Amino acid sequence: xxxxxxxxxPPEDGEPVQFTFDGELVTAPIGTSLAAALLSHSGDASRETxxxxxxxxxxxxxxxxxxxxxxxxxxxxxxxxxxxxDGMVVKRQIGLRGLTGGNDV
Amino acid sequence: xxAKHSEITIxxxxxxxxxxxxxxxxxxxxxxxxxxxxxxxxxxxGNFGLVWGQGKGWNFAPYAxxxxxxxxxxxxxxxxxxxxxxxxVALDQSGGFEFFTDxxxxxxxxxxxxxxxxxxxxxxxxxxxSADDLHRQIDGIGEDVVGAxxxxxxxxxxxxxxxxxxxxxxxxxxxxxxxxxxxxxVDPVTNGGFDLTLANGDTFGAEKVLLxxxxxxxxxxxxxxxxxKIRPQRGELLITEKLRDRLPFISSTIRQVDEGGVxxxxxxxxxxxxxxxxxxxxxGLARHAVQVFPALADVRVIRAWGALRVMSPDGxxxxxxxxxxxxxxxxxxxxxxxLASLHASVLTDWIExxxxxxxxxxxxxxxxxxxxxx
Ligand SMILES: Cc1cc2nc3c(=O)[nH]c(=O)nc-3n(C[C@H](O)[C@H](O)[C@H](O)COP(=O)(O)OP(=O)(O)OC[C@H]3O[C@@H](n4cnc5c(N)ncnc54)[C@H](O)[C@@H]3O)c2cc1C
Ligand code: FES
Numbered sequence: 001x002x003x004x005x006x007x008x009x010p011p012e013d014g015e016p017v018q019f020t021f022d023g024e025l026v027t028a029p030i031g032t033s034l035a036a037a038l039l040s041h042s043g044d045a046s047r048e049t050x051x052x053x054x055x056x057x058x059x060x061x062x063x064x065x066x067x068x069x070x071x072x073x074x075x076x077x078x079x080x081x082x083x084x085x086d087g088m089v090v091k092r093q094i095g096l097r098g099l100t101g102g103n104d105v
Numbered sequence: 106x107x108a109k110h111s112e113i114t115i116x117x118x119x120x121x122x123x124x125x126x127x128x129x130x131x132x133x134x135x136x137x138x139x140x141x142x143x144x145x146x147x148x149x150x151g152n153f154g155l156v157w158g159q160g161k162g163w164n165f166a167p168y169a170x171x172x173x174x175x176x177x178x179x180x181x182x183x184x185x186x187x188x189x190x191x192x193x194v195a196l197d198q199s200g201g202f203e204f205f206t207d208x209x210x211x212x213x214x215x216x217x218x219x220x221x222x223x224x225x226x227x228x229x230x231x232x233x234x235s236a237d238d239l240h241r242q243i244d245g246i247g248e249d250v251v252g253a254x255x256x257x258x259x260x261x262x263x264x265x266x267x268x269x270x271x272x273x274x275x276x277x278x279x280x281x282x283x284x285x286x287x288x289x290x291v292d293p294v295t296n297g298g299f300d301l302t303l304a305n306g307d308t309f310g311a312e313k314v315l316l317x318x319x320x321x322x323x324x325x326x327x328x329x330x331x332x333x334k335i336r337p338q339r340g341e342l343l344i345t346e347k348l349r350d351r352l353p354f355i356s357s358t359i360r361q362v363d364e365g366g367v368x369x370x371x372x373x374x375x376x377x378x379x380x381x382x383x384x385x386x387x388x389g390l391a392r393h394a395v396q397v398f399p400a401l402a403d404v405r406v407i408r409a410w411g412a413l414r415v416m417s418p419d420g421x422x423x424x425x426x427x428x429x430x431x432x433x434x435x436x437x438x439x440x441x442x443x444l445a446s447l448h449a450s451v452l453t454d455w456i457e458x459x460x461x462x463x464x465x466x467x468x469x470x471x472x473x474x475x476x477x478x479x
Contacts, residue, residue, distance in 0.1 A: 096349040
């Protein structure tokens with residue numbers, strides 16, 4: 001099996017889309033995962049654990065849950081399993097989620 | 106031989122074996138626990154963590170009474186576990202609900218609780234709540250819920266932390282717990298005592314042997330002449346992501362672990378030794394949870410598993426001493442979490458046959474012989 005069949009080529013020349021991350025405007029090529037977009041935007045933690053420790057995307061394949069963010073009001077969304085979309089409202093996931101959705105709802 | 110000889114050997118290191126070990130160690134005995142393979146069915150690693158009375162022994166007074174005593178003994182037991190292991194098992198006995206979506210089922214259960222109440226008086230307490238009462242008491246209960254029963258004595262612990270606390274407590278008291286020690290045969294020795302053989306060929310001697318191996322006791326119990334036929338009963342459960350908010354209730358099918366995750370469970374199926382989870386049962390559990398507490402609809406399920414209950418023919422505990430082989434005991438039960446507080450205390454008096462021994466005649470296995478004969 002060659003490597004190209006297992007890994008997707010990064011969409012370098014995709015159309016740019018824009019979304020907000022805690023209010024800040026971020027631009028990324030269409031087809032990028034949200035986790036990749038956040039990592040290339042800044043090295044800052046994209047979530048805080050229940051005990052307040054910072055975390056950002058790690059495995060990039062849906063296993064470690066370190067990439068959790070709030071997307072359009074839905075808490076605990078795996079950024080590595082989500083593609084960027086124009087107008088997405090993304091927020092850091094701070095601690096555990098509440099019973100009734102994210103901070104937006 | 107001496108390093109491999111102990112006064113009391115317990116076969117099985119689940120919550121039953123470890124609780125019994127804790128009691129015997131506190132009574133000053135030298136105890137070794139031999140625990141089998143990781144691939145064994147282990148109810149102690151898959152259970153719901155309820156410390157629960159409602160419905161238990163409604164038509165069998167000794168079990169109703171025994172369960173009532175177990176609930177009352179839990180606060181002291183939990184404090185002892187924390188003392189010995191440094192682990193807080195998160196005991197919460199603030200009362201528990203059984204929710205109903207079917208009025209007839211609720212009436213039937215209320216009748217059972219009345220029976221249970223008549224057996225044990227003030228060691229039990231229950232209320233029957235109409236839908237109106239319930240909605241007034243708890244915000245967010247679903248429209249389909251027709252009512253609930255409530256007992257102020259019911260509660261829960263964190264089940265995995267409990268198992269760990271037990272094991273550490275046994276070790277803190279000087280007990281030995283050997284893992285990967287699957288006993289393949291127990292042979293009575295002519296002058297008293299037993300020779301045990303392990304799957305890896307090791308041998309082990311003991312004056313007394315307590316068979317607490319859950320479903321793994323099936324074969325060894327028969328070899329030692331016990332008559333109890335233990336059977337598996339599968340339960341499935343769901344675990345949700347952890348929540349910051351606390352659920353406003355504990356129930357027998359929906360409960361929140363202290364760390365925030367919600368456990369949803371309570372199914373029963375005969376599936377032999379197959380402990381896999383099934384899609385239709387998982388879907389049913391999710392539906393039930395949302396029916397009872399609609400806010401859960403938005404919460405993700407992140408894990409699901411099946412686990413096998415350890416059931417005696419009538420579902421009540423078995424505390425039996427072999428007539429043929431003095432010093433061999435069979436201790437097994439469903440609800441081994443709930444009953445652990447007694448297994449780690451007064452059951453010791455029964456094993457040691459002291460004057461303080463509780464009357465456990467009703468839990469002897471001769472009840473199965475009698476019912477077979479009838
Ligand atoms: C889905 C589910 C939910 C439950 N919910 C609750 C609840 O809410 N409250 C409650 O009180 N109870 C509950 N229970 C019941 C409770 O979990 C059991 O009663 C209890 O765990 C039984 O413990 P045990 O030590 O007898 O068995 P196990 O946990 O099965 O332990 C037996 C041990 O013996 C070992 N073993 C087996 N064969 C051998 C051998 N030949 N040699 C050496 N070792 C051996 C195994 O490796 C195992 O570690 C639930 C059970 C299930 C399945
Ligand atoms: S980065 Fe590991 S699950 Fe998303």
